[in-house]
Amino acid sequence: MATLVRIRGSSPRQPGARLCVTRSGQMAGSVSGGCVENDVFEQAVQVLDGGEPVLASYGIDDELSLEVGLSCGGAIDVLIEPFAASEAWQAVEAAVGDEKPAALATAIGPGPLAGRKLAVLDSGETVGSIDAAVDGELADEARRILLSQTSTRVLTVPWNGQEVGVFIEAFAPPQRLFIVGATHTAMSLCRMAKELGFHVVLIDPRQPFVTAERFPEADELRCGWPGEVLDENTLDAYSYVVTLSHDPKFDIPTLTTALRCEARYIGAMGSRKTHERRKRQLRETGFSDEEIARICAPIGLDIGGRSPEEIAVAILAEMLAVRYGKIGVAPGDGNPASDGGA
Numbered sequence: 001m002a003t004l005v006r007i008r009g010s011s012p013r014q015p016g017a018r019l020c021v022t023r024s025g026q027m028a029g030s031v032s033g034g035c036v037e038n039d040v041f042e043q044a045v046q047v048l049d050g051g052e053p054v055l056a057s058y059g060i061d062d063e064l065s066l067e068v069g070l071s072c073g074g075a076i077d078v079l080i081e082p083f084a085a086s087e088a089w090q091a092v093e094a095a096v097g098d099e100k101p102a103a104l105a106t107a108i109g110p111g112p113l114a115g116r117k118l119a120v121l122d123s124g125e126t127v128g129s130i131d132a133a134v135d136g137e138l139a140d141e142a143r144r145i146l147l148s149q150t151s152t153r154v155l156t157v158p159w160n161g162q163e164v165g166v167f168i169e170a171f172a173p174p175q176r177l178f179i180v181g182a183t184h185t186a187m188s189l190c191r192m193a194k195e196l197g198f199h200v201v202l203i204d205p206r207q208p209f210v211t212a213e214r215f216p217e218a219d220e221l222r223c224g225w226p227g228e229v230l231d232e233n234t235l236d237a238y239s240y241v242v243t244l245s246h247d248p249k250f251d252i253p254t255l256t257t258a259l260r261c262e263a264r265y266i267g268a269m270g271s272r273k274t275h276e277r278r279k280r281q282l283r284e285t286g287f288s289d290e291e292i293a294r295i296c297a298p299i300g301l302d303i304g305g306r307s308p309e310e311i312a313v314a315i316l317a318e319m320l321a322v323r324y325g326k327i328g329v330a331p332g333d334g335n336p337a338s339d340g341g342a
Contacts (some may be wrong), residue, residue: 006154008074013033040056043080052114057076099174100173101172176201177199178201178241181246182210202218207223227253235263240266242265242299270298271298275298
């Protein structure tokens with residue numbers, strides 16, 4: 001198993017990308033999009049023969065050089081190791097299967113610790129060990145990564161008079177998208193969000209609209225009022241909440257519940273005038289202007305879209321921008337297309 005653990009400059013793939021290789025020549029995955037895979041395969045075969053992990057580094061591809069490199073101008077480090085379903089790996093695999101957060105720390109060397117693994121679970125439990133002298137520090141850092149929802153980090157720790165690099169990778173639960181209002185825009189948003197890996201829950205009390213025929217990609221169809229379906233235990237920091245109804249009977253209960261939770265994104269369709277009415281109602285409920293500012297409204301990035309499909313693209317773009325920290329949770333003017341809507 002080859003894992004991209006560090007990049008410097010540009011790279012086609014991000015840390016955590018993997019390429020799996022068998023001795024018979026089967027391959028799955030990629031660490032560079034094709035630039036260095038041939039060399040990684042050759043080194044992987046040697047690792048299978050020797051049994052020891054190797055940290056391979058690849059730099060800029062120089063047309064005048066015979067060395068393998070990247071054409072994008074960056075440099076990467078790839079850990080190539082014999083795969084073993086260690087206790088730490090199995091613990092992370094089980095957590096991912098149960099949709100619970102977990103982190104995996106892997107020593108990348110140099111030195112005899114290379115390849116050793118430590119799993120850190122959401123419960124606080126640790127499984128496996130890199131070395132007793134560094135496990136505590138690594139576990140603390142892994143927990144910080146999980147809380148910050150950062151994907152990966154390389155940490156250098158002192159060990160026996162030398163420094164050892166450790167690749168820490170966080171495995172977050174699936175991002176969950178709660179869509180309130182079974183509208184035309186919701187149909188497009190559901191389909192596109194599913195393609196991006198979201199677990200999609202569609203909520204609407206109107207039975208004729210909440211059907212598998214209209215929403216075949218939805219993971220869950222909930223026929224009920226949002227105030228009854230959503231609760232503070234349902235929404236967490238991995239949750240995204242979107243209300244598309246234009247109806248205060250839907251919007252206010254949805255926003256009230258979402259604002260009381262750590263939802264990563266809260267978006268509401270409707271014009272600025274509509275949102276001003278919502279804000280007055282939410283203030284009467286007891287929310288401050290600072291809390292209400294978490295709501296993205298009008299919803300979506302201003303890309304000029306008008307059709308339900310284009311509005312869905314704008315909403316997803318805003319969700320991703322919030323997810324990756326490109327914009328805050330109150331990103332300004334929003335999308336004028338929300339003034340009409342589905």
